Amino acid sequence: MRLSDRPARVLVVDDDEAVRTVLSHVLADEGLEIVGVAGDGDTAVSLAESLRPDAIVLDVRMPGIGGIEAARRIRPTDPDVRLVMLSAYDDPTLQQEANAAGASSFLVKGCALVDLVQAVGGR
Amino acid sequence: MISRILRVAGDADSKSMVMATPRRSRLATTLLPLLAAGGSAAGAVATTAGFHQYTAVGCATAIAVMLAAVGYVYRRGRRELAVAFAQLERAQNDRRRLLARPVESAEAVRSRVAADLHDGPIQRLTATAFTLDLLTNALGRGDLDAANDFAFRIRDQLTTEMTSLRQLMNELRTPVPAILPPNTACRPQPAEVGYAPV
Numbered sequence: 450m451r452l453s454d455r456p457a458r459v460l461v462v463d464d465d466e467a468v469r470t471v472l473s474h475v476l477a478d479e480g481l482e483i484v485g486v487a488g489d490g491d492t493a494v495s496l497a498e499s500l501r502p503d504a505i506v507l508d509v510r511m512p513g514i515g516g517i518e519a520a521r522r523i524r525p526t527d528p529d530v531r532l533v534m535l536s537a538y539d540d541p542t543l544q545q546e547a548n549a550a551g552a553s554s555f556l557v558k559g560c561a562l563v564d565l566v567q568a569v570g571g572r
Numbered sequence: 573m574i575s576r577i578l579r580v581a582g583d584a585d586s587k588s589m590v591m592a593t594p595r596r597s598r599l600a601t602t603l604l605p606l607l608a609a610g611g612s613a614a615g616a617v618a619t620t621a622g623f624h625q626y627t628a629v630g631c632a633t634a635i636a637v638m639l640a641a642v643g644y645v646y647r648r649g650r651r652e653l654a655v656a657f658a659q660l661e662r663a664q665n666d667r668r669r670l671l672a673r674p675v676e677s678a679e680a681v682r683s684r685v686a687a688d689l690h691d692g693p694i695q696r697l698t699a700t701a702f703t704l705d706l707l708t709n710a711l712g713r714g715d716l717d718a719a720n721d722f723a724f725r726i727r728d729q730l731t732t733e734m735t736s737l738r739q740l741m742n743e744l745r746t747p748v749p750a751i752l753p754p755n756t757a758c759r760p761q762p763a764e765v766g767y768a769p770v
Contacts, residue, residue, distance in 0.1 A: 465691070465695040465698075465699075467695065467696065467699040467729075468695050468698050468699050468702075470699075471699045471702040471703055471706070472702055474702075474706060475702045475703075475705050475706050475709075478705075478706055478709050479709075510690060537690050537694040537695070537698070538690075558694060558695075558697075558698040558701075559697065559698060559701050562702070562705040
């Protein structure tokens with residue numbers, strides 16, 4: 450059961466360690482609870498199933514199955530989770546693919562922090 | 573008899589034509605029996621018209637040989653044409669392959685550069701942007717020690733990124749043309765362009 454008065458539990462997924470670390474740090478700084486981090490799509494799928502986070506921030510291009518395929522696999526197992534795609538590519542086709550895979554929102558890396566926090570459901 | 577010999581010869585030739593061009597070999601096998609039959613018919617007509625039997629046979633033989641020669645020349649021409657077509661087709665395929673090679677190489681380089689930009693500068697700058705957010709938050713809280721720490725971290729990240737970009741830039745630089753002798757500097761010397769180094 451997810452409570453609205455507690456901080457959102459977030460899983461951060463990015464293959465770049467520096468981005469993963471600073472993204473976790475900045476989301477925690479915004480009052481969100483980081484429940485796990487992953488460096489590839491396969492780990493993200495298994496952690497999503499075991500941790501049941503409220504939101505997952507997913508990089509699109511990663512080794513292995515990648516963010517879009519990970520979203521496609523996670524969505525049927527958890528219809529309520531917010532899947533936030535965070536991509537380096539500002540590509541409408543990629544965005545459509547992400548939406549079709551079940552993504553809740555699609556953000557380009559370098560977006561305003563407030564947009565990211567809002568997409569994750571922090572405030 | 574002659575027609576039989578010609579028929580056998582026509583069959584043998586038609587087999588070699590089948591290997592080169594099946595469609596043309598059908599034409600040859602159809603044409604040769606007709607020519608041979610034409611020779612025999614001419615002989616029969618000559619005999620019926622009252623010519624001496626040997627004259628008629630000679631006439632028929634001459635016509636049959638002449639027709640066979642025409643058929644041979646025709647088939648040989650078609651065969652040479654087929655070989656020329658095959659050579660032309662091979663040459664065109666080679667040309668297409670050679671033209672496609674630089675395009676494929678350029679595409680491979682472009683894909684590699686795009687991947688390098690994604691994995692390098694974009695990721696580093698993303699981290700830097702988030703660190704700036706952390707700096708802003710720290711300043712908002714009045715936590716100057718944390719703000720100072722984030723500022724130094726941003727400086728480090730930018731320095732690292734500039735080094736990485738410089739390396740990529742060097743890799744992308746046009747290679748020295750092969751026509752230059754070894755140890756030739758590709759940059760113009762100050763004396764050549766009329767200015768002194770700073």
